[in-house]
Amino acid sequence: EDQVTQSPEALRLQEGESSSLNCSYTVSGLRGLFWYRQDPGKGPEFLFTLYSAGEEKEKERLKATLTKKESFLHITAPKPEDSATYLCAVLDYGGSQGNLIFGKGTKLSVKP
Amino acid sequence: DTAVSQTPKYLVTQMGNDKSIKCEQNLGHDTMYWYKQDSKKFLKIMFSYNNKELIINETVPNRFSPKSPDKAHLNLHINSLELGDSAVYFCASSQDRPGGHRNEQFFGPGTRLTVL
Numbered sequence: 768e769d770q771v772t773q774s775p776e777a778l779r780l781q782e783g784e785s786s787s788l789n790c791s792y793t794v795s796g797l798r799g800l801f802w803y804r805q806d807p808g809k810g811p812e813f814l815f816t817l818y819s820a821g822e823e824k825e826k827e828r829l830k831a832t833l834t835k836k837e838s839f840l841h842i843t844a845p846k847p848e849d850s851a852t853y854l855c856a857v858l859d860y861g862g863s864q865g866n867l868i869f870g871k872g873t874k875l876s877v878k879p
Numbered sequence: 880d881t882a883v884s885q886t887p888k889y890l891v892t893q894m895g896n897d898k899s900i901k902c903e904q905n906l907g908h909d910t911m912y913w914y915k916q917d918s919k920k921f922l923k924i925m926f927s928y929n930n931k932e933l934i935i936n937e938t939v940p941n942r943f944s945p946k947s948p949d950k951a952h953l954n955l956h957i958n959s960l961e962l963g964d965s966a967v968y969f970c971a972s973s974q975d976r977p978g979g980h981r982n983e984q985f986f987g988p989g990t991r992l993t994v995l
Contacts (some may be wrong), residue, residue, distance in 0.1 A: 798978060803986075810883070810969050810986035811922070854922065858977055859983060866977065867984060869922040 770794075773855050773870035780877050780878050783844045788873045790855030791837040799858040801867065802831050811854055845877045861866045882906050883987035885970050891993045892936050892960055900955045900990045902970030910934075911953035912971040912984065913945060922969070928953055960994045967991050 768792045780786055799818050803811035811825065815824045817833040824831050828839040830848065840853055852872040859868065883904045892898055904911060912935075913925040926945040927935035933945070942958045953970060967989045974981035 785897060799982060802985065808989075810971075810988050813983050813985055818984055850921065856922075866924045866927075866937070871919065871921055 771855060771857055771870040773853075773873050774794075775873060776871070777874045780842075780845055780875070782846055782877055782879050785841070785843045785845070787842070788840040788853055788855075788875070789837060790840070790870055792855075792857045792868075794799050794857050794859035794868070795857055797857060800833055801856045801858070802829075802838070802840055803854040803856065805854055805872070806851050813876050814820070814853075842875070845875075847877045850875055850877045883970055883972055883985055885968075885987040885990050887990060888988065889991050891995065892932050892959055893995055894962060897956070897958045898916075898960060898992070899957070900968055900970075900992075902953045902955070902987060904951055904970075904972040904985075904987075906972055906974075906985065908972040908974050908985075909950055910973045910976055911947065911950070912973075913953065914969040914971060914986075915939075916967040916969060916989070918966070926953075926955075927977070934976060935993050957992075960992075962994050965992055965994045 774789045774793050779801045802814040815831040820835045822833050828843050832839045852874045853871045856867040856869040886901045910929045912927045916922045925939050928947045931947045944956045947953045969989045970987040971984040973984045
């Protein structure tokens with residue numbers, strides 16, 4: 768069965784303290800790994816798509832990387848406005864009819 | 880210039896009632912989805928339509944019935960509401976089918992359904 772596990776569940780950082788969020792997955796055939804940001808009371812906001820191991824993408828203070836088993840979302844010198852829940856999702860066209868399988872998210876809090 | 884919109888944002892109703900949630904996207908996308916996010920914030924696919932055709936129908940009670948009048952709209956009708964239906968429901972859209980190349984999904988703001 769497809770699984771997506773995110774860790775940690777919650778992360779508290781001081782402003783400027785860099786860190787990484789982890790998303791590990793087990794799928795029969797990865798067709799894409801997606802990162803989303805979700806603010807309280809809002810819908811998930813698309814951040815990145817990664818398709819193959821070794822691929823990296825960056826956006827402002829965020830950098831997403833992908834290996835064959837996991838993805839990392841690196842946050843460099845975070846600011847309070849980066850506080851949100853970060854969701855990882857995988858697309859496994861082979862085993863799940865093309866559904867996005869979401870992890871439970873990592874809730875990030877950045878204190879000034 | 881809202882991309883994916885949903886109405887209503889909040890819905891409070893009694894057990895046993897029938898209710899509908901509407902979704903519209905102005906992105907010109909071909910595929911639309913309904914997701915349920917439970918109290919533990921876990922987001923799970925319910926349905927997907929591509930060009931008005933049902934392509935994903937996960938194991939949800941048949942009290943839930945999606946309807947797509949055109950490819951820009953996907954509504955969700957729920958019959959005989961139960962306490963366990965309380966959740967946030969999100970609509971989303973993507974250019975292609977999930978297995979396609981342009982499969983990034985863009986989400987609406989959500990509808991918080993509370994069944995009393």
